[in-house]
Amino acid sequence: MKNLNLLIFLISFSSLFAQPNCEAYKYYGDTLKYDACKKAMEIKGHYQFSKEYQTVLDESLEIDPTFDYAYWAKSIAYLKSGDFVTWKKLIDKAVEYNPKEHLGYRGWCRYQFFRDYKGAIEDIEKLDSLVDYDIGQSQNGTYHLSIAKGLCYKAVGKKEKAIEIIENQLVINENEDFVGAYDYLHLGVLYLETERFEKAIEIFKKQSEMNEIAENQYYSALAYSSLDKLTEYKSSLKRAKELYIEGRKMSDPYSNPMDKIYLEDIETEDKNG
Incomplete structure (x- = not known):
């Protein structure tokens, strides 16, 4: 990890x-x-x-x-x-x-607590325009603020822009060996949602290597299903349930993270898949 x-x-x-x-x-x-x-x-x-x-x-x-x-x-x-x-x-x-000190915090709170995605984008982009150094992490340390901005663009329907932002930040994060716990997962889900199933699986495998969680295997199963790889689909779905029961899933003490799933989602997919 x-x-x-x-x-x-x-x-x-x-x-x-x-x-x-x-x-x-x-x-x-x-x-x-x-x-x-x-x-x-x-x-x-x-x-x-x-x-x-x-x-x-x-x-x-x-x-x-x-x-x-x-x-x-x-x-x-x-x-x-x-x-x-x-x-x-x-x-x-x-x-x-003191905008340089507090714009990032306000932007993150707008995203995390209020789902004010446009307001969060405005704050993070404003901060980026004011400083010539790295804008830093989210308040809880989970994401680089640029990743959070990408998630905001996804939330307002601009998925291609979200992919571009997250891909670019991940290159930086990888070079610094400082990848966020859910960064690959979110990018993989974006690939899945834009029907780039092979790329989704590729990035989900990276998530598995870094931080395996139920969500990762659940979305991997959906990607495999779209490619008619039924053996891999069933295996990933089974593993997703095991991980969820073990407590290895997305969590946040204050709100539900984007792309989070529940046991019911896994069981419904298993029943209907």
């Missing part, structure tokens, strides 16, 4: 963004942000949903209403509690004052 798989689901919403270096603000002469930052650091030890946590950040923003970190930190509890209206107001402020 590639290096990136070690990150999956280990990165929490509260820890992915490093705390700001308050001394850096002082070094560059921004004493207002330095004071706001020092105040914000007093959240340490307070539960995100507590009044104390929010009060500290409110006091930080009273010192400097443009301190983006405080808006971002305040927003986390609202996202987790399902108050998406308040979350959006706060994260929009963070993006306004």
